[in-house]
Amino acid sequence: MRVLCVAEKPSIAKAVAGHLSGGQVQSVSLKSHIGPSAAMLNIGLLTHAQHNTPEKYIKNYVFEYDFGHPWGRCHVTMTSVLGHITSAVFPPEYKRWDHPPPDRLFDAPVNVIIAEDKTKVADNIEKQARYANALCIWTDCDREGEHIGYEICEAARKGNRTLDIKRAKFSNIERAHILNAARNLIDLDHKQVNAVSSRIELDLRIGYAFTRFLTTNLRTLGGPFEKLVLSYGSCQFPTLGFVVDRYFRVRNFKPEPFWSIKVMHKREGMDVNFSWSRTRLFDRASTIVLYERCLAAKMAKVTKVQEKPTKKWKPLPLTTVELQKMATIFLHMTGQQAMEAAENLYNKGFISYPRTETDRFDSGMNLRALVQKQTQSNSWGEFAQNLVNGGFQQPRQGRNDDKAHPPIHPITYVAPTALSDKEKKIYEFVVRRFLACCSEDAKGVATDVDILYGEESFHAHGVVVLERNYLDVYIYDKWTGTAQLPKFTVGETFEPTEALMTEGKTAPPNYLTEADLIALMDANGIGTDATMAEHIQKIQDREYVCAVPRTARAADGEDDDEGAPTGRGGGSRGGRGGRGRGARSGGSTVGGRGGVKEFIPTKLGVALIEGFDRMNFETSLGKPFLRKEMELKMKAICEGRTTKEAVLNESIRQYRQVYLQSQEKLNILKAACRQYVLQQNGG
Amino acid sequence: MSSELQAQIRTTLQNQGLPVPSLTWIQSAMPNRNPLPPLPALVATIKTRLLAADLTTPNLFESPPPALPSNLGNPEVKEAKLPRDVPVQVLDIENLSKSKWDQVEELEAIARGEQTRGREIIRLPTGNEEDEDGGAVSQNASATTGRNAAVNANVANAAAAARNATHRLVLQDCKGQKVHGLELKRIDRIGIGSLNIGEKMVLKRGATVARGIVLLEPATCTVLGGKVDAWHRAWMDGRLARLKEAVGADARG
Known part of the structure; x- marks a missing residue:
């Protein structure tokens, strides 16, 4: 029996061939147009590689391997592709940007063809398939990999309609893992294939339609628009939307003063700082009244002392x-x-x-x-x-x-x-x-002391780290701010050494960092974990946003808040843009401040998002909702809860609706472009 | 209708801890039905009307009316105690623990039909759709109801989240005198959205007044309920503009 194995990329083909053959592998450059058995005889004569073509990277490896039941011992040819080999395109009559009108692309035919730069890759598979009885797919085990596997099947079937097709399930190329995968072949998952082909078709239709719509319509504005291609992508725009949204939150921010009460008591040579249970109030008179009553009370009473073991949890396994x-x-x-x-x-x-x-x-x-x-x-x-x-x-x-x-x-x-x-x-x-x-949580002892001073409650917290454990190896986490507290006893009263009323000012949120942006995309279902970074790169390449080093602004903010014990504009800074799952330690974002870059939208980026937002609130392309729905539908296809056809119909209808609305309200978009990019008072 | 019946109603209200209205007012608030409903239903009706009334309505109380001492708001007085129980109504409520700008951003997000849950942006359900089909209701009104529903839903969440919030109220007695009330200890019913404008409270005898501000705590402050619809609506509709004006932002929506 002869088996053709195909990986997603050459490095995997090489590694898998190495493991399966046990080192007894012959490599043949792709130029060879002869069958594998002939190739084996002619090793050494066929080592010249082709240059300046992508397939120079591809080699066919020939060896023997026993797959076990049902294939048994086989002659194996292992090769690879270079990612996707097909691409979805519109027929030539849709080539012009102005005609037929871009919205025709929502129902124009879509042809799946072998990509121009992949014809030799596909030819190789087709030819090798002719000599094979079976095909074994070794693409990466994720949705894209499943689809590439399907593309390989199609290419192979052109050469041989009777192939027995299987797939290897693996997640790394360690030897035992690969051998195990080869002995436990599974079938290609057509649901995942369908999800990806839906995604490809939707991206093509929506991306082309809106890119042409934007570019041709805004060109009439003149100035920089005359030569600009305004690329639209259903992930790019919501991603840009997050950046613009934060930009305006920073820009529109209004600082407000707040007041607090800070109590300090010296004991056993330590300064113990107590923070106010109300944290802070945005009203001076109210704070004064409460502060005055503290002072009038003179004595503070200890209401609670608690010492208990505490932990800093080790991180979760890495995604x-x-x-x-x-x-x-x-x-x-x-x-x-x-x-x-x-x-x-x-x-x-x-x-x-x-x-x-x-x-x-x-x-x-x-x-x-x-x-x-x-x-x-x-x-x-x-x-x-x-x-x-x-x-x-x-x-x-x-x-x-x-x-x-x-x-x-x-x-x-x-x-x-x-x-x-x-x-x-x-x-x-x-x-x-x-x-x-694989290590242990860091362990310590936390001490909490609550006092009642007049009618107001204050709180002191101290931590002593006893065992660092995982922190010794995981240098990215810090467990600092640890302070020991002196002895306090419940029921005792004391006169605090110092009680001050302090004043602070709220500071604006920071512009988004890449980590913030990734977290936002993740929470809002924009892109997959594998593509998020690409989208972020793309909106920079398109000059919709730029990444600039964080300025001294952050430092200014700290000065503003000095004197406020709970300070740093807490609610306003952390607030809704703040941290959610994943970042348990408040210190984590501070640690690497040195080279942190922030995203700021360009005038063009602001104009596009503002334009769409002003047009229509329900389904603005600058918001994540539509795209999120699409990602959820992909998932539903994978889980068998819906079909490719249903998803295509529904999503195309939604986006066409947005397209028609955008066309109707084009003037609003143009006005935004005039206002932000051309700096005219068109808005 | 006998005045005996009204006296009976008055006693029942009193036993329920409500401020005691005048017999004349009870008379005027009696339902215009014959025969009158049974006593418990009658008392419930009168109670609802009392809680929905403007406390400054003339003759609502017997003379002398249960008003705040006239010098109460004096900031020179460090501490005084309230000499008697006084019914008041809520004219305004502020959350002093949250910056006004934070509240502005929250209201604006709701107006856009969005809300955040952690980092996730959630699209709020729109309540306007039926209205549009009906066509009879003016668009403005329907938009406001939809939004108010959202405001209320959101506010309930916020109130639950901000367990430690400190609120300041503007309270008014039957003579129309206004005084600030500051939450010294948390009173669960006090919260933006959970406490209505026009809602009635009783400030109890012995309540502390510091620098002209009544310090509210559960022991000396009872929330009775009620609402003056018109005031409440006006307060809700104008909240965003007031907050914006207070922080010096452009208030043009």
């Missing part, structure tokens, strides 16, 4: 979104750079598949063995050794499981010298995160 957020905060990388580096590390077999939503390890995984591999490191080897020697703890279980991949974790140890600068940083982060997960 893609979390990796990107952390990389932008601590590793001075963009989300996209982080993903590229992670992808390289995966292709080289050093880490598991970096696109995953899963934050829980399967209980069947041998995590200790993975920890063991890290013991040889100079930096964290000792920590890993301690885990191996009995410190190992099962990681925390998050709530997300995409059922396809485990959390991102190291597969083998690699010396830092073998890696590029960015790969090194990402690898180190992945390993430290993994070891932290």
